[in-house]
Amino acid sequence: MTDIILALDVSTGKDALSIAKKTAPFIDAIKIGYPLVLAAGLEIANQLSDEGLPLIADFKVADIPNTSRLIAEEVFSHGFSGIICHGFVGRDSVLACVETAHDHGGECYVVTEMSHPGAVDFFHGGIAERIAGLVCETNADGIIAPATRPERTSLLRTLIGTKKILSPGVGAQGGDPAAIASIVDGIIVGRAIYEAKDPGSAAEEYSRFRT
Numbered sequence: 001m002t003d004i005i006l007a008l009d010v011s012t013g014k015d016a017l018s019i020a021k022k023t024a025p026f027i028d029a030i031k032i033g034y035p036l037v038l039a040a041g042l043e044i045a046n047q048l049s050d051e052g053l054p055l056i057a058d059f060k061v062a063d064i065p066n067t068s069r070l071i072a073e074e075v076f077s078h079g080f081s082g083i084i085c086h087g088f089v090g091r092d093s094v095l096a097c098v099e100t101a102h103d104h105g106g107e108c109y110v111v112t113e114m115s116h117p118g119a120v121d122f123f124h125g126g127i128a129e130r131i132a133g134l135v136c137e138t139n140a141d142g143i144i145a146p147a148t149r150p151e152r153t154s155l156l157r158t159l160i161g162t163k164k165i166l167s168p169g170v171g172a173q174g175g176d177p178a179a180i181a182s183i184v185d186g187i188i189v190g191r192a193i194y195e196a197k198d199p200g201s202a203a204e205e206y207s208r209f210r211t
């Protein structure tokens, strides 16, 4: 199955709610993070939950285990069903997010390699592969891997087996959904939907890649 996940990085609660309503029939989950939460407050999660879609908290948690656990507790007490953390912080910090997610019946995804051009400065040379190993060891639910580098995401797939891959970078960052859809479990799309003249139609277009 390939889901469409809307990255709702708008800067007002009003825009967020309006775009969520228009796109809801064509998407499978909503991801929100710092842009929207810093602008509208974490309560926006409760309002968005009216659409009945899973909500993923993208705070890319990267802290010591205790702080990561506190952040994850806050996230799950606000109705999110998933959390995203960084992997480079190490096993104990990733485990804190995974365990807190699972205690709440939620999921934890670990950033394994990012989609922007500068990601190769750090994640290449074996780091992404090591993080993929950590994902398996910590029983995390899946990884974040780039739609902008399908060959890398395919390689990471061989390391994580059937765990889920959520993949950002299509549309505005140049990734081609047709090249990535069959490799991953979810395509994350932001600007190509929320900046479109008609976000509902844009989301409907991407929904062609749903399986």
Ligand code: O7E
Binding pocket: 007, 009, 033, 058, 060, 084, 111, 113, 114, 115, 116, 144, 146, 166, 168, 169, 170, 171, 172, 173, 188, 189, 190, 191, 192
């Ligand atoms: O480029 P857009 O507008 O389609 O937005 C992409 C979204 O995915 C945006 O929220 C960005 O922060 C996020 N993202 C990446 O673009 N690249 C990454 O490598 C990782 C993420 C991300 O969401 O990480 C956690 C899922």
